[in-house]
Amino acid sequence: MTLWLHILVLGLLASLAGALWRVWHGPAQSDRMMAAQLVGTGGVAVLSVLAALQDWDLLVVALALAVLAALAAVGFVKAQTPDSAGDPEETPPPTGGDRRSRAVRATAHGD
């Protein structure tokens, strides 16, 4: 059982490595951010398995990670709008030079 759990964790870490590859390559900012969210989800999974392996208290850590991962996503979304405080959902679908398409274009340029 322990052996299998170890192998499971290693497998999960390998999937994290895949997500990290996406963080490195991008190309758009949103690609990197989504990959980071994937790392967060994978991290929660790793911690859950580690909880079974070592100590059930680690589930609390996994839960904290799950709650806090959302924060980074919200911060990212907010940073995408021109005034850094709005919501990209607020504007209608892109029809030329409006806010959203500018935000998307800025995103596509990477850094």
Add this chain to the structure above:
Amino acid sequence: MSLTVFAMTGASLVGLGIYGLLALPQLLRRIISFNLIGSGLFLFLGAAGARGEAVDAVPQALIITGIVVALAASALAVGLVVALARRSGLVVLPDEANPR
């Protein structure tokens, strides 16, 4: 053996952070480098504290304190960087050291 792995990781993180601090002029990246150095040191301390029979609780408490202090310092540094960019558009420090 595992502890040695963590300690060596900590030492390497410190080295990486020092490189970033000295080589990268962009101020946000310097703040990230500071955090790498700090967490590398904490990893080293945590590994050292786990060597005994039971895990030593004192380093853990020190590390929690250190993480909070590092956050406070990072927040002030980030605030300074944003305020500087807001006033002058700079994201790196100007070279000359003296105000006129």
Add this chain to the structure above:
Amino acid sequence: MTALVIVLALPLAGALAVIALPVRAAVPVALSATALTALSALVLAASVWQGGPVTLMVGGWQPPLGIALQADGLAAALIVMSALVVGAVAMAAWFEMAAARAGPRAAFGFWPLMLLLWGALNAVYVSRDLFNLYVGLELLSLAAVALVAISGTAQALVAALRYMIFALAGSLLYLAGVVLVYAGHGTLDIGLLSARSPAPGDALALGLMTAGLLAKTALFPFHVWLPPAHASAPAPASALLSALVPKASFLILIRLWFEAMPELASTAALLMLAGLGAIAVIWGGVLALVQSRLKLIVAYSTVAQLGYMFLVFPLAGGDGSAQPWAAGAWTGAMFQALSHGLAKAAMFLVAGICIAAVGSDRLGDLRGLARALPMTGFAFALAAITLMGLPPSGGFTAKYLLMTSAFAAGQWPWALVLAGGGLLAAAYLYRPLAALFTRDARLPVHPVARAWQGVPLALAALAVLLGLLSAAPFDLLQIGRPEPAVEGL
């Protein structure tokens, strides 16, 4: 013991109260906290004087579990000096940081930051725990950086950022040493460390901690952040930053090299520390000579004056600690720390008055100002006497003690540094003095309250008195001094 607790807790409690209470209550609360703390500082010094070092085990836990705090003679002297400086700065800030003059933002932030800075200083002076010292240093640095940024110009922000980078790098280097010490010995208490069995990593730990603390003390070549930071802050903040903040990290250096790990003090390392100090004395003096703004001259002079304190390492450290001249050298360096604190605070407060009077601190704009503000001109002259090391000031006592020790130890090059540094100080302070006391006034002078003008005068007078009445502080500094050597000089 109660006096020690009040000295530690009241500035912090005052800061919390100032933040929580309505803005109009800030100044009365801050001033009364300042007055009460200063009173307790005097009581504490008196009890150290009479009963020896005052020790406090926080929470009743002994090291290595708990944190020990101890006010020895040196800590008590620094606490009293800081109380005098903060008291004066608070009086000056009452005028200078008023909301009408400085704006509501600075008027809100200055008082809690001043009190937090003071609380951190007192905490650092008495702490015997290396990690607690780290937390105290961080509190000190953050409050200091915030005080630099308070002026809000882009220039001040650049200076604050540069300061922050040096302070953070210094903290992390220091922390690296602390980590190695705990990993090696399982304790962080300075007293327990002095009785430890040596470990191979100790030299590395001491080296890392020393490098970090040198960056925070702005010793050459880590001094580049200091002048712009100290010159950009509002004058009362500059007084705190220049007179007090570097003394905290210097004190930790003293604790490490003289108390925690004295056996690691090799001659080469001690000579290097003093050598850097000597370069700082000369280089800081030369740079002060070419500045055209009063605050920058005073700030570069801090770089130079801090250098003198490092002469203590080869004269009283390592093998030298058992020599007859060690006591003189040690006391001389500490006298330098005290008298420089008083005189430098006075000078920055004078700069603040000048800016209030003519709106600038350029030397050309200050011409003839002493005619309109004679008390201010006299205060600057008195403070200058201390910094030049002329008798009968505290600076003279400091340099006299250091110089006699240098000759007694046969290390005469330090005497040359002392003499050269004094000449340079005379040269770089001559220019602002000449401008102040010249006959032709350049700019119209706004009136400045006499009470405000009296504040730097009182500080500068204290710096001179320190030399006239040097016997009492001399004895206080000996209380709890590590390895009291044969009293020779």
Add this chain to the structure above:
Amino acid sequence: MSLALDLALCGLILCVALGAVVGRGVFRSVIFFITYGLLLAIGWARLGAKDVALAEAAIGAGLTGVLLLTAHGRLRRMSVERAPRVGPNPMAATTGIAVALALGWAWFALPAPTAPDLAAALPLTGMGNPVTGVLLHFRAWDTLLESIVLLAALLGVWMLARDVDWHAPLGLRYHARPGGVLASFGRLLPPIGLSFGSYLVWAGADGTGGAFQGGTVLAAVVLVAMMAGVLPPPRVAQGGLRAALVVGPGVFLLSGLLAVALGMGFLTLPPAVAKPATLIIEVALTVSIAVTLAVLVIGPPDDKEPVR
């Protein structure tokens, strides 16, 4: 097998740190740093340091990440020029490698571990979790100063406001489309986060958790609610805000002074009342930490960004 696991984990940590330092572009650096915090939290879990793992997950991965992300977004719009591109720096590399090697050498030169004996003293504190015992009893002075460090940083951040903005609400003006994903999320998260954060504080006495970790989770809740436009950001002049900032350190400090007044030492908590007193202090600290961290990330009062 567990060695392989640790090797893989540490390898990932190093790769991510390398990505943050050598990768081109600030945004990539920031994202790598966020994942770094995540992986480091797993590393602490592997080392058996659950409380540290919790703190790293909440602070390192969460708050520092959002702090850097929002700052990067603002810098991108406000900066006149990009940071100059830099090549490899041999001097910096030599320094970094030298320090890393020195630390590595120090690890192998460490003498046998010695640790202070907590087991005898811990029952006197009434705490089952030794880390909480150290934080709130043995090293209470550290913890008190640390909570004040946060306050000093906040004052510093507030001092960065422009004078014209000083009376404005804190931070930028956040808004979200009513009924949109973000606004709904801003209503969904707070109940979950509130109960979880409070649980962490309560559990900290005997299990994993504590005031700092719980306070950070609560701060995250407050932040999301503010960013989603659910909770209006406060102003500096608001008395309630300023009282919340100081209540934690204030109660802690006053309890220490009360002990002096009662003839015990500074910050002494006698065993009879240790447990309830600690809980009161922890609750007050949590409130202050949550509010301080949230407004620390929101930033100084700011009206509108300059357009360049």
